Amino acid sequence: SNMIAHAQLSTPQVLSSNMVLQQGQKIPVWGTAEPNESILISFGKQRVKVRANASGRWMAELKPMAANKNPQQMSIKGKKTSIVYDNIVVGEVWLCSGQSNMVYKMKLPGNYALPAKGENLAALELRKPANEMIRVFVVRRDDKPVSWKVADGESLAEVSAVGYFFGKALQEQLDVPVGIITAAINGSRIETWTSKEAYEHSPVFGPQLKEGEGKMDGMIPGGRYETMVLPLIPFAIKGCLWYQGESNCMIRDRQYAEKYQVLVDSWREAFNVPGAPFYSVLLAPHLYSNRMSKDRPPVTAEELPIFHQQQIKARSMIPNTDFVVVSDLVDKLRDIHPSYKWKVGERLARVALAKDYGLAEVVWSGPCADKAEVVADSIVVSFGHVADGLKTNNKGRLDWFEIAGKDGVFRPALADIR
Numbered sequence: 001s002n003m004i005a006h007a008q009l010s011t012p013q014v015l016s017s018n019m020v021l022q023q024g025q026k027i028p029v030w031g032t033a034e035p036n037e038s039i040l041i042s043f044g045k046q047r048v049k050v051r052a053n054a055s056g057r058w059m060a061e062l063k064p065m066a067a068n069k070n071p072q073q074m075s076i077k078g079k080k081t082s083i084v085y086d087n088i089v090v091g092e093v094w095l096c097s098g099q100s101n102m103v104y105k106m107k108l109p110g111n112y113a114l115p116a117k118g119e120n121l122a123a124l125e126l127r128k129p130a131n132e133m134i135r136v137f138v139v140r141r142d143d144k145p146v147s148w149k150v151a152d153g154e155s156l157a158e159v160s161a162v163g164y165f166f167g168k169a170l171q172e173q174l175d176v177p178v179g180i181i182t183a184a185i186n187g188s189r190i191e192t193w194t195s196k197e198a199y200e201h202s203p204v205f206g207p208q209l210k211e212g213e214g215k216m217d218g219m220i221p222g223g224r225y226e227t228m229v230l231p232l233i234p235f236a237i238k239g240c241l242w243y244q245g246e247s248n249c250m251i252r253d254r255q256y257a258e259k260y261q262v263l264v265d266s267w268r269e270a271f272n273v274p275g276a277p278f279y280s281v282l283l284a285p286h287l288y289s290n291r292m293s294k295d296r297p298p299v300t301a302e303e304l305p306i307f308h309q310q311q312i313k314a315r316s317m318i319p320n321t322d323f324v325v326v327s328d329l330v331d332k333l334r335d336i337h338p339s340y341k342w343k344v345g346e347r348l349a350r351v352a353l354a355k356d357y358g359l360a361e362v363v364w365s366g367p368c369a370d371k372a373e374v375v376a377d378s379i380v381v382s383f384g385h386v387a388d389g390l391k392t393n394n395k396g397r398l399d400w401f402e403i404a405g406k407d408g409v410f411r412p413a414l415a416d417i418r
Contacts, residue, residue, distance in 0.1 A: 022181025091177030098244035165345025198266035
């Protein structure tokens with residue numbers, strides 16, 4: 001108990017100099033101190049006094065503030081010691097999570113494909129002077145210390161390219177500071193980002209977890225959640241970007257929509273942002289059937305469209321969620337990491353700008369099939385979100401469709417755009 005008695009005044013790593021505080025929301029500030037120690041938090045014109053509880057934990061809340069580009073100081077004063085954080089701005093904060101396509105750094109790993117068309121905009125961005133109004137916080141998988149950084153040099157090189165380009169588009173359009181937190185791990189399944197408790201409380205998965213002796217489809221859930229998400233809670237955020245699914249597609253997951261619902265519901269509750277927007281990415285075309293492995297069943301060519309159906313179903317099940325389509329951003333089907341991450345980030349930003357920031361004129365979706373009807377021996381498919389009309393990327397006949405009659409046998413079909 002002596003150790004607790006001498007607890008140093010401290011805060012979690014996500015509270016640091018250079019951070020962005022979310023505008024228009026209450027701002028939790030929290031940490032540890034000596035039991036019952038009295039703590040004074042000062043920021044701008046606000047002063048908040050709290051007392052640590054018997055185990056030395058304390059939590060304060062700043063009142064909601066408007067966006068502010070002027071760097072300010074936060075001071076946290078205890079009985080004997082105090083902490084001062086500098087260069088703090090107020091704006092928009094988004095959490096970016098998922099697997100390797102979200103990890104995918106601004107500085108490209110050597111074994112990743114370069115874009116075949118046009119300039120590598122990520123490489124170009126690394127050579128530009130920093131935008132002081134974009135701040136990044138990259139959660140590590142180990143316990144080395146991390147802090148908020150202005151997005152330049154080494155800290156820009158390490159950040160998620162999707163997250164950064166999303167933040168850059170928001171910053172330029174809204175003209176407020178933007179903070180991007182990334183917590184993502186290569187090859188990770190959705191189960192590891194979801195707490196065990198969230199599955200236990202789910203009517204769908206509670207029984208499965210019991211049956212699987214604490215495992216979800218062979219995996220103990222919650223590992224990355226505990227080490228990489230929990231330490232961020234309850235930092236004030238606006239919403240989340242989620243680029244994940246490849247690893248669940250490979251296990252032929254037929255409950256991905258329900259799993260995503262559990263993740264979204266539980267994160268919204270944990271961060272105390274009911275209805276926080278979650279925007280994801282419809283998985284890019286890739287030869288999943290080539291990825292054979294001893295420890296999983298073989299994957300057929302149909303698996304990706306089946307997985308897409310799960311992602312589409314999730315969108316209709318969970319309010320305030322959407323996804324962007326990136327099927328046109330793939331140079332080679334064997335590459336699971338499409339390289340045009342600036343376009344992915346920008347598309348995600350369009351969704352947020354239109355839906356969360358009221359920019360009604362922004363085109364935020366590609367074409368969506370609304371309905372299909374049988375007319376004589378053809379099927380007429382109607383699309384919404386077509387902007388200036390439907391078009392294809394390839395020249396020539398639209399001969400890559402198949403249709404089936406009542407017998408369920410699919411046959412090649414020609415299409416034309418009207």
